[in-house]
Every structure is written in structure tokens, then in C-alpha cells.
Amino acid sequence: MKQIAARIAWSVGLILAVIVMCFSLVHLAPGDAALVIAGDSGAGDPELIEEIREDLGLDDSYLIQLSRYVGDVASGDLGTSYRFNESVTSLIGDRIWPTILLVTTALLFAIVIGVLVGVFTARRPESPVSHGVTVFSLVGYSMPVFWTGYLLIITFASNVRWFPVAGMRDVRLEGNRLEEWLDIAHHLVLPALTLGLIYLAQYSRLSRASMLEVLQSDYVRTARAKGLAERKVVYKHALRNAVIPVITIAGLQFGALLSGALLVETVFNWPGLGRLAADSVFQRDAPVLLGVLICSAALVVVINILTDVVYRMIDPRIRVGGST
Amino acid sequence: MEPLLSVRDLTVTFGSFTAVDRVSFDLHEGQTLAVVGESGSGKSVTALSIMRLVELGTRGKIENGEILFRQPDGEVIDLVQQREDDMREIRGNAISMIFQEPLTSLNPVYSVGDQVAEAVMLHQGLAKAEAAERVLEMFRLVRIPEPEKRMVQYPHEMSGGMRQRVMIAMALSCDPKVLIADEPTTALDVTIQAQILGLMRDLREQTGAAVLIITHDMGVVAEVADDVVVMNRAKVVEHGPAVDIFENPSEPYTQALLASVPRLGSMQGRSEPAPFELVEYDS
Numbered sequence: 245m246k247q248i249a250a251r252i253a254w255s256v257g258l259i260l261a262v263i264v265m266c267f268s269l270v271h272l273a274p275g276d277a278a279l280v281i282a283g284d285s286g287a288g289d290p291e292l293i294e295e296i297r298e299d300l301g302l303d304d305s306y307l308i309q310l311s312r313y314v315g316d317v318a319s320g321d322l323g324t325s326y327r328f329n330e331s332v333t334s335l336i337g338d339r340i341w342p343t344i345l346l347v348t349t350a351l352l353f354a355i356v357i358g359v360l361v362g363v364f365t366a367r368r369p370e371s372p373v374s375h376g377v378t379v380f381s382l383v384g385y386s387m388p389v390f391w392t393g394y395l396l397i398i399t400f401a402s403n404v405r406w407f408p409v410a411g412m413r414d415v416r417l418e419g420n421r422l423e424e425w426l427d428i429a430h431h432l433v434l435p436a437l438t439l440g441l442i443y444l445a446q447y448s449r450l451s452r453a454s455m456l457e458v459l460q461s462d463y464v465r466t467a468r469a470k471g472l473a474e475r476k477v478v479y480k481h482a483l484r485n486a487v488i489p490v491i492t493i494a495g496l497q498f499g500a501l502l503s504g505a506l507l508v509e510t511v512f513n514w515p516g517l518g519r520l521a522a523d524s525v526f527q528r529d530a531p532v533l534l535g536v537l538i539c540s541a542a543l544v545v546v547i548n549i550l551t552d553v554v555y556r557m558i559d560p561r562i563r564v565g566g567s568t
Numbered sequence: 569m570e571p572l573l574s575v576r577d578l579t580v581t582f583g584s585f586t587a588v589d590r591v592s593f594d595l596h597e598g599q600t601l602a603v604v605g606e607s608g609s610g611k612s613v614t615a616l617s618i619m620r621l622v623e624l625g626t627r628g629k630i631e632n633g634e635i636l637f638r639q640p641d642g643e644v645i646d647l648v649q650q651r652e653d654d655m656r657e658i659r660g661n662a663i664s665m666i667f668q669e670p671l672t673s674l675n676p677v678y679s680v681g682d683q684v685a686e687a688v689m690l691h692q693g694l695a696k697a698e699a700a701e702r703v704l705e706m707f708r709l710v711r712i713p714e715p716e717k718r719m720v721q722y723p724h725e726m727s728g729g730m731r732q733r734v735m736i737a738m739a740l741s742c743d744p745k746v747l748i749a750d751e752p753t754t755a756l757d758v759t760i761q762a763q764i765l766g767l768m769r770d771l772r773e774q775t776g777a778a779v780l781i782i783t784h785d786m787g788v789v790a791e792v793a794d795d796v797v798v799m800n801r802a803k804v805v806e807h808g809p810a811v812d813i814f815e816n817p818s819e820p821y822t823q824a825l826l827a828s829v830p831r832l833g834s835m836q837g838r839s840e841p842a843p844f845e846l847v848e849y850d851s
Contacts, residue, residue, distance in 0.1 A: 462672040462673040463674055463675040465621060465625065466675070466735075467675070469659055469665045471656045471687070472656070481675050485675070559676070560676070560722045
């Protein structure tokens with residue numbers, strides 16, 4: 245518990261460092277925010293530009309601007325979007341849930357199916373199915389996310405029309421809450437599959453290797469010597485040990501998963517953080533870009549703390565109090 | 569008297585390699601039989617074959633022979649012919665086993681109490697609370713101090729000697745007729761070895777279980793064994809009462825094995841131990 249508290253305190257410091265770094269990078273980038281806000285029509289009016297600069301404190305020194313920004317972020321204010329003239333907090337608030345939904349679905353799909361496939365193939369390492377899975381993993385791992393996405397769209401949305409091509413909701417739908425959820429789930433299948441496939445390939449390979457090693461261990465032999473059924477030996481004694489590396493890698497890869505989500509959201513027109521970030525880059529909407537970066541960093545940090553908690557639950561050797 | 573366990577012409581192979589070649593011996597009630605030999609002589613494979621564990625998780629195959637076991641009801645069955653479901657009823661119940669490495673032989677992610685209770689719940693059909701009582705009873709029997717505190721601990725929180733006591737408690741928890749101990753003291757330091765061997769001897773007297781001990785340590789043999797089977801290169805080369813084997817070893821290999829036991833002062837005037845003389849047998 246003490247270690248988790250220390251981890252949280254450390255994470256707050258980390259997020260602060262991310263804020264300072266991101267703010268500095270955006271500040272260093274060429275271009276004038278006042279020109280962006282004034283737009284094409286207002287850019288020729290020096291008085292308007294000056295007024296905007298004064299309003300936003302853009303003439304203040306870098307340190308003053310930074311301390312003002314850190315103070316605002318601490319009070320939950322991420323600024324106002326230059327483009328939408330709307331609070332960044334509310335913009336992100338609308339977009340963060342679709343991204344969390346997409347990423348967690350993809351991650352859970354990759355972990356659960358990956359581990360099950362890994363266990364199945366580890367129990368029959370020489371079977372044709374096992375070799376087939378190895379080839380599939382290699383293919384899955386080698387395919388770029390956007391290409392997988394288009395391939396799935398062509399096959400399942402365009403040819404057989406099982407799933408919608410893009411978006412998160414059917415705008416024509418007028419149903420109750422359950423029907424709305426089902427509609428979102430229907431839209432979620434292809435993007436989550438696209439994002440999850442690459443990780444499914446990795447986790448099935450990883451859990452296969454891990455399971456093969458664990459099945460040769462002495463404690464598995466002890467479990468068999470006790471007279472336990474093979475199913476219990478595998479799913480109780482071996483699996484819990486074999487998933488430890490998968491959980492560790494999944495936690496570490498969460499950041500990469502978020503960057504993958506950006507591409508998937510673009511391909512599937514999914515209204516998440518990734519698309520908001522991409523749009524804000526093209527529109528030079530610095531407050532939104534900064535807000536998305538900070539939120540993504542916070543998400544990664546939170547997931548890493550959660551991974552730590554799960555890791556401790558699974559493996560008692562990590563908990564405090566061990567003598568060796 | 570009819571033996572409790574009778575191994576007849578047992579042959580075990582790993583692909584084209586023969587790990588155990590026509591091995592035969594008997595184990596009687598209350599007897600401690602030591603199977604000795606150097607690494608790779610086939611002793612552990614013999615032990616794993618009796619449990620039929622050699623076919624699970626390894627590429628081993630029992631090619632030939634019988635392993636006759638007299639069940640508590642007097643019926644004699646051939647373990648080689650038993651179906652896997654029936655073997656599971658016997659493993660950890662009528663015949664149980666302890667292994668060489670007490671740290672790696674216990675699952676690191678479950679408490680030692682849960683691991684012992686699992687066997688009791690499986691074979692004796694006890695509920696969780698009753699199983700916990702039985703675990704406490706077994707921990708007291710194998711002289712684990714503060715058993716209530718110890719049973720919720722994980723293997724990494726215990727010393728080597730304590731872990732091996734847990735393994736013995738697990739093996740004895742269902743009152744086995746035969747206890748197979750595969751190098752039970754090899755991974756332990758000398759003082760703990762003596763404690764564990766003493767404990768095994770006492771428990772054999774208390775429970776009446778027959779013990780098959782696998783070892784390469786002649787000191788352990790002298791300490792606990794009634795009879796000895798000497799193995800070399802997959803075959804039994806000598807078989808007899810421990811006293812005879814120690815006093816009048818008839819086979820050159822047994823003589824070489826006994827001569828290799830280090831004695832106090834044997835290194836005097838030498839910078840390295842004397843080489844072990846190889847003894848070849850025609851196959």
C-alpha cells in the first residue's frame with residue numbers, strides 16, 4: 245500500500261514534468277498563436293492581433309506563461325481551443341471516453357484471446373494448429389494498423405456488410421439506452437479488432453513461450469503428482485504464472501496502444517482523442533494539442549499504476565514483506 | 569510376504585534413448601529402499617515412471633514391464649496398465665512423491681497452506697475448513713513451528729528446510745502407502761539434511777508408509793535405507809540389504825561408488841580430489 249502511495253506521488257511529479265516539457269515544445273515551435281486565432285480575415289488587422297496577444301498574455305515571458313498554465317491545469321482548466329472557441333477540458337471530456345472504450349476493448353480482446361490461444365498452442369506445441377497460429381502471429385504483427393483497418397472495412401463493411409464502415413453511432417437511430425449501447429458496440433467491432441490484432445499476435449506468442457516454460461517447471465510436476473486433473477494443472481497452477489510477463493508487457497505497451505488508436509480513429513472516423521490531436525496539429529490549436537498530450541500521459545501513468553496493482557495481486561513475490 | 573510395490577522389467581525410453589532398462593525390485597510395507605547411482609543412471613526416471621509422471625510433460629514412454637501395486641483393499645493392480653483418470657486417484661493419495669528442489673517444487677503464487685489443502689480436498693473430499701485443520705495437523709506432524717502463521721505464507725517467505733517440510737506434509741497428507749522421495753535432501757545444507765532425514769525416519773515409523781528414496785549420496789543411504797538398489801547406465805547392477813552393500817559390495821561399480829565417498833583426511837597431500845574410476849558393463 246505504501247509503495248502504491250509512493251508510486252502515485254511519483255506519478256504526479258512525472259505528469260508535472262510532462263506538462264513543462266510539452267508546454268516548452270509548443271512554445272518553441274514557430275508561428276504566432278494570435279495569427280491563428282485572428283484567422284485569415286483578421287490577420288491583416290494589427291490592432292486585433294495586439295488585442296488578442298494582450299488578452300491571452302502572449303507577450304508575457306515564457307516563465308510567466310508556463311507558471312500560469314501549470315496553475316490553470318492544477319485547477320482543472322486546460323485553456324480554450326483557438327479553433328472551436330470552447331473549453332479544452334470539455335472538448336477532451338467528450339472525446340476521451342470513446343478512446344478509452346476503443347483502447348480497453350482492444351487490449352482486453354488481445355490479452356484474453358492471446359492468452360487462450362497461447363495456452364492452447366503450448367499444450368500442443370507440435371500440432372498443425374500451433375504452427376498455424378505462429379504464422380498468423382507473424383502476419384498479424386507485420387501488418388500496419390491502417391492497412392488491417394482498410395482490409396477489414398473492405399471485407400466486413402463493404403463486401404458482406406456485417407459492420408458499419410465508420411463512426412461510433414448511427415445518427416438515424418432513435419432507441420432506448422440499451423439499443424444505443426448495442427449500436428456503439430456494433431460500431432466498435434472493426435476498430436477494436438484492427439487495433440487489437442497486432443497485440444493479439446504478440447500476446448499469443450508471448451503467452452505460448454511463457455506457458456511452455458511454466459509447463460516444464462517443477463511446481464507443475466508437483467501439481468500433477470498431487471493427482472490434479474490436467475485442466476486444473478494448466479488453468480490454476482500454470483496459467484497464473486504464465487500471464488505475469490503478458491501483464492507486464494501489456495502495461496508497458498499501453499502508450500504504444502494509444503498512438504495506434506490515433507491511426508485507427510482516423511481510418512474509422514472514430515470520435516476519440518487521437519483524431520482531436522491530429523486535427524489540432526493541422527489547425528495549430530496549441531491548447532487542445534497540449535491538453536491531449538497531458539491527458540494521454542496521465543492515462544499511461546494511471547494504467548501503469550493499475551498494472552502494478554494487478555501484478556502484485558497475481559505475484560505475491562512482488563508484495564512487501566518477502567524475506568528473499 | 570507379498571510386496572507392496574513390485575517393479576518388474578521396467579523399460580523406459582526417450583525417443584531412441586533407453587533411460588531405464590529392465591529394472592526390477594520390490595518394496596515391502598514399512599521398508600525403506602534406496603535407489604542409488606550417479607546422475608543420469610535412470611533413478612529419477614524410475615521414480616517418475618512409478619507415478620506415471622514420466623509420460624506427462626516429458627517425452628518419456630514406458631516401453632515394457634509391470635509396476636504391480638497392492639492397494640489398501642488387497643487387490644494388486646499394474647500401474648502401467650491404468651488409465652490416466654485412475655492414476656490421478658492414486659497419485660498424491662496411495663502413492664505420493666517429494667522432489668529435490670523444495671523452492672521450485674512449490675507454486676510461488678499460492679500459499680503453502682492452500683497447496684497442501686488442495687491435495688486433501690481432492691482425495692479426501694474435505695471442505696475448506698476441515699482441510700485447513702488437516703493442514704495444521706500435518707504441519708505440526710512435520711514439526712513446522714507456528715503452523716497457523718506459516719500456512720498463510722508463500723514459498724519465498726520460507727527457508728529451504730521449511731519448504732521441504734511443507735513438501736513432506738503435502739505428500740503425507742492423504743496417508744500414502746508408498747512415499748517416493750527423489751533426492752529430498754540434495755538441495756539442503758548438511759544440518760538441515762540431518763533434520764529432514766530424521767523426520768522422514770520418524771514419520772515412516774509413525775505412519776507405516778514404505779519409502780523409496782532416490783539419492784546419489786551414500787551418506788543418506790547409510791542413514792536411512794534397509795535395502796539398496798544400485799543403478800548404473802539405466803540398469804540395476806546390484807541389489808541387497810544396505811548392510812551387505814556397505815560391507816561386502818560385490819560389483820565393481822558399487823565398490824567404486826563407495827570408494828568415491830570423501831573421508832576425513834582423504835585430501836591430505838593432494839591438491840584436488842582423486843578421479844572417479846569408470847566402470848563399464850556390457851549391455
